[in-house]
Amino acid sequence: xxxxxxxxxxxETRVAVIENxxxxxxxxxxxxxxxxxxxxxxxxxxxxxxxMQSAFIDIGLERAAFxxxxxxxxxxxxxxxxxxxxxxxxxxxxxxxxxxxxxxAPQTPIERLVFEGQTLTVQVIKDPIGTKGARLTxxxxxxxxxxxxxxxxxHIGISQxxxxxxxxxxxxxxxxxxxxxxxxxxxxxxxILRTNAEEASxxxxxxxxxxxRKTWRAVREQSFRMPPGSLLHQDLSLVERVxxxxxxxxxxxIRIDSRLQYEQLLEFGQAxxxxxxxxxxxxxxxxxxxxxxxxxxxxxxxxxxxxxxxSGGYLIIDQTEALTTVDVNTGGxxxxxxxxxxxxxxxxxxxxxxxxQLRLRNLGGIIIIxxxxxxxxxxxxxxxxxxxxQLARDRTKITVSGFTQLGLVEMTRKRTxxxxxxxxxxxxxxxxxxxxxxxxxxxxxxxxxxxxxEARQFDPKEFRIIASASVVEMLLDEESQHxxxxxxxxxxxxxxxxxxxxSPERYDIVLM
Numbered sequence: 001x002x003x004x005x006x007x008x009x010x011x012e013t014r015v016a017v018i019e020n021x022x023x024x025x026x027x028x029x030x031x032x033x034x035x036x037x038x039x040x041x042x043x044x045x046x047x048x049x050x051x052m053q054s055a056f057i058d059i060g061l062e063r064a065a066f067x068x069x070x071x072x073x074x075x076x077x078x079x080x081x082x083x084x085x086x087x088x089x090x091x092x093x094x095x096x097x098x099x100x101x102x103x104x105a106p107q108t109p110i111e112r113l114v115f116e117g118q119t120l121t122v123q124v125i126k127d128p129i130g131t132k133g134a135r136l137t138x139x140x141x142x143x144x145x146x147x148x149x150x151x152x153x154x155h156i157g158i159s160q161x162x163x164x165x166x167x168x169x170x171x172x173x174x175x176x177x178x179x180x181x182x183x184x185x186x187x188x189x190x191x192i193l194r195t196n197a198e199e200a201s202x203x204x205x206x207x208x209x210x211x212x213r214k215t216w217r218a219v220r221e222q223s224f225r226m227p228p229g230s231l232l233h234q235d236l237s238l239v240e241r242v243x244x245x246x247x248x249x250x251x252x253x254i255r256i257d258s259r260l261q262y263e264q265l266l267e268f269g270q271a272x273x274x275x276x277x278x279x280x281x282x283x284x285x286x287x288x289x290x291x292x293x294x295x296x297x298x299x300x301x302x303x304x305x306x307x308x309x310x311s312g313g314y315l316i317i318d319q320t321e322a323l324t325t326v327d328v329n330t331g332g333x334x335x336x337x338x339x340x341x342x343x344x345x346x347x348x349x350x351x352x353x354x355x356x357q358l359r360l361r362n363l364g365g366i367i368i369i370x371x372x373x374x375x376x377x378x379x380x381x382x383x384x385x386x387x388x389x390q391l392a393r394d395r396t397k398i399t400v401s402g403f404t405q406l407g408l409v410e411m412t413r414k415r416t417x418x419x420x421x422x423x424x425x426x427x428x429x430x431x432x433x434x435x436x437x438x439x440x441x442x443x444x445x446x447x448x449x450x451x452x453x454e455a456r457q458f459d460p461k462e463f464r465i466i467a468s469a470s471v472v473e474m475l476l477d478e479e480s481q482h483x484x485x486x487x488x489x490x491x492x493x494x495x496x497x498x499x500x501x502x503s504p505e506r507y508d509i510v511l512m
Contacts, residue, residue, distance in 0.1 A: 001019070001020075001250055001251075001252050002017060002018065002019050002248075002250050002251045002252065003017075003018040003019075003251070003252055003253050003254075003255070004016070004017055004018070004242060004246060004247065004251060004253070004254045004255070005018065005255055005256075005283075005289050005290065005292065005293070005295070006239060006242060006254070006255065006256040006257065006258075006261070006289075007257055007288070007289050007290050008239065008256060008257060008258040008261045010031065011030065011031050011032070012028065012029070012030050012031065013028070013029045013030075013237070013238045013239055014026070014027070014028050014290070014295075015027040015028075015238060015239075015242055015246070016290065016293065016295045016298075017246060018293055021293070022293075022356070023293060023295055023298045023360065024356060024359055024360070024393075025246075025359050025360065026295075026298075026299060026302065026360055026362075026420060027238055027246075028238075028420070028423055028424070029237065029238035034237075035127045036061075036124040036127050036128070036134055037124050037125060037126065037127055037235070038123065038124065038143070038234075038235035039123065039124045039231060039233065039234050039235060040121060040122070040123045040124075040140060040219055040231075040232045040233040040234075041059035041060065041121075041122055041123075041124070041229070041230065041231055041232060042059075042119060042120075042121065042222075042223055042226050042227065042228050042229065042230045042232055043057040043058060043059045043065070043067075043119065043120045043121070043122040043136065043228060043229075044057065044058045044117065044118070044119050044120075044228035044229065045057055045114050045115060045116050045117060045118045045119075045120065046058045046064055046116065047064075047116060048110060048111055048114060048115060048116060049110075050109065050110065050111045053068065053069040053107075053109065053110045054066060054067060054068045054069065054110065055067045055110060055114050056133070057120065057122055057136055058228060058229055059122065059124075059134070059136070059229060060228075060229030060230065060231065061128070061133065061134065063128060063131075063132075063133040063134075064133050065122070065124070065128075065133045065134040065135065065136045066132070066133050066134070066135050066136065067114070067120075067122065067135075067136045067137070067138070068110075068135070069107060069108075069109070069110040069113065070107070071125070071135075071136065071137035071138065071139065072110065072113050072114065072137075072138050072139075073138055073139045073152065119228050120138055121138065121140065121219070121223050121232065122136040122137065122138055123136065123137050123138075123139075123140050123141070124136060125137050139152065140152060140216075140219075141192075142212055142215055142216060142219075142233070143194075143235075144194075144208040144211055144212045144244065145194075145196075145204075145208050145211075145244045145245050146193065146194055146196060146197035146200050146204060146205060146208045147191045147192065147193060147194060147197060147205070147208045147209065147212060148191065148192040148194060149189055149190075149191060149209075149212035149213070149215075149216060150189055150190035150191065150192065151189040151216040152189070153189060153190030154188065154189070154190050155190045156172050156175045156176055156179065156190060156191055156192075156193075157190070157191070157192035157193070158171055158172055158192070158193045159192065159193055159194055159195045159197075162193065162195060162197075162198045163198060167198070171193055171197070171198075172193075174202065174205070175191055175193060175205065178202060178205055178206055178209060179191060179209060189212075189213065189216070191209070191212075195397045195414070196395055196396075196397075207273070207275070211244070211272045211273065214271070214272065215233070215272070218233070219232050219233045239256070239261055239264075239265055240265065240268050242254060242265075243265065243268065243269050243272070243273045243276045244272070244273060245395075247273070247276040247279060251276070251279055252279065253279055253281055254276065254279045254280050254281065255281045255282070255283040255289065256280070256281075256282060256283060256289075257282075257283045257284075257288070257289040259282055259284075262280065262282045265280060266280055298360070299420070299424075302357070302360045302361050302420055302421075303420065303421055303424065303425060305317055305318060307353060307357055308331075309331070309346070309349050309350060309353055310349065311345065311346055311349050312330075312331045313328065313329055313330050313331045313346040313349065313350065314329050314331045315327065315328055315329075315350060315353060315354065315357070316329065317357060317361070317363075319361075319363060319419060319421060322365075322366065323365060323366035323367065323368055324363045324365065324366070324367045324368070325367075325368050325369075325370065326354055326357075326367065326368070326369045326370065327370045328346065328347060328350040328369070328370060328371045328372050329346075329372070330342060330343065330346050330372060340374070340375060340376065340379070343372045343373070343374055343379075344374060344376075344379045344382070344383070346372060347371045347372055347374065347379070347383045348382070348383055348386050350371065351371075351383055351384075351386040351387035351390060352386065352390050354369060354387065354390075355387065355390030355391045355393070355394065356390070358391075358394070358413055359394055359396075360420065361419055361420045361421065362417060362418070362419050362420055363413060363419055364396070364413045364414060364415030364419070365412065365413070365415055366410070366411075366412055367410075367411045367412065367413060368408050368409070368410055369387075369408065369409040369411070370407070370408055371383060371407070371409065373407050374407075380403055384400070384402060384403065384409065387400065387409070388400055391411075394413070396413055396414050397413075397414040398411060398412065398413050398414070399411060399412050429502055429503070430502060430503040430504075431503070432503075437503060437504055437505055438504070438505045440468075440470045440471050440473075440474045440504060441474060441478075441479070443467070443468075443471050443504060443505055443507065444471055444474050444475055444479045444482075446507075447465055447467065447471070447475075447507055447509065448479075448482060448483070448486055450509055451463050451465075451486060451490070451494065451509060452486065452489075452490065454509060454511070455490040455492065458511055460492065460511035460512055461492070461493075461512050462492060462493045462494070462495060462511075462512035463490075463492055463493070463494045463495070463509060463510070463511065463512070464494075464495045464496075464497060464509070464510040464512055465494065465495070465496050465497065465507060465508075465509055466497045466499055466501075466507060466508040466509075466510060467496075467497075467498065467499075467501070467506075467507035467508075468498065468499070468500070468501055468503070468504045468506070468507075469498040469500075470504055471504060471507065472496045472497070472498040473498075475496055476496065495512075
């Protein structure tokens with residue numbers, strides 16, 4: 001059974017998913033870091049640039065947004081012009097699907113598709129960066145829990161990551177029937193089944209269809225009422241995504257510690273996810289809601305390299321640019337009847353812990369697991385089966401290979417958002433993310449070499465070394481003989497000055 005705790009403050013929302021008394025997932029969203037991607041606006045064309053086959057669109061932001069001809073749909077209804085709102089443009093899909101609808105025909109020039117003063121319904125597909133405005137598309141798509149809705153399209157698409165071609169074809173036929181069910185929430189539209197829809201029931205798919213059509217109908221109504229520059233639809237907040245994406249049949253309670261957010265979530269749930277409303281509850285206890293399961297301590301542990309296992313073994317998890325590595329060690333575990341049994345039991349427990357840590361830390365991409373070497377094939381098979389069993393609980397798409405010739409397990413986990421460490425932490429300013437710094441002696445020798453190099457180019461009266469206290473202390477003590485010898489060799493005095501420079505590696509040599 002599952003419980004969900006929501007800790008809300010104006011600046012940050014934190015969500016913890018609890019199963020059997022243990023934290024399984026952590027989600028964090030900060031108000032100032034929410035992007036614009038997915039937002040739908042009533043836009044006004046302020047300038048058309050035929051030479052760039054682009055247009056600048058005012059959507060109410062500091063800088064005009066950018067619309068390229070490849071992101072303008074060309075089939076279907078032409079957008080209405082003038083003021084007083086924004087109409088949807090044409091009947092293509094999301095992204096650049098409109099290009100394919102032309103069957104390879106030459107691209108219609110943008111000056112024949114849009115004109116200055118025109119109002120359009122547009123969606124952000126790339127956030128503003130630096131001096132560049134947001135990038136837009138007129139081909140709207142709205143993501144649900146299981147589906148992506150294409151209100152201006154009419155085809156059924158299936159994620160390529162879903163099973164075999166036969167399974168995708170069966171899902172397509174099911175969706176074709178469900179999408180034709182009479183629904184007063186708006187036009188039929190098209191749909192793309194997301195990866196996590198692979199095992200969804202007809203009821204779950206039907207609920208998502210109703211939610212998405214109702215959302216689009218609200219956007220359409222807004223587009224005819226709101227002036228250009230208005231926000232028509234914003235991707236759901238983390239609090240709302242709890243109901244859409246995290247809650248399911250096994251969820252017992254969804255507790256939130258803000259009455260205002262509880263009331264808003266209740267209203268949202270009644271409109272879009274009625275099956276989750278009865279699970280909502282306001283938390284008004286004296287202790288902070290995350291103290292109920294020591295979640296702040298769990299977050300702190302999820303940011304550490306080492307994960308201790310109950311048996312005495314431990315994991316070392318390192319996240320790099322290219323991949324994540326997990327190293328399994330026996331530590332102090334000697335509970336088996338023999339060494340092989342000890343290794344086997346440690347690896348079994350590690351498989352359970354690894355699956356949980358991947359969810360907690362939201363680690364994605366390529367993951368390499370170095371289990372302790374096992375000599376018996378049946379032990380390898382049992383550990384791999386346990387790992388796959390635990391990973392099956394993950395809502396994110398995962399693929400697992402068997403053991404390689406080097407005894408490593410290769411797997412991938414789809415990246416859906418920033419990892420917990422990347423969201424909450426930054427590179428250490430002292431070691432600059434390397435995880436280690438030079439010794440004081442190494443820094444001393446760097447300084448001596450640098451003075452010798454500069455003495456060959458310049459002729460100051462004196463060299464002054466500005467360095468950390470540990471480096472200055474070593475130059476005055478253990479390395480004093482080498483410092484004096486260098487001073488005699490270059491024929492110049494060398495003075496020392498200790499300052500807190502942040503990193504023991506940092507120093508400065510001043511020519512006096």
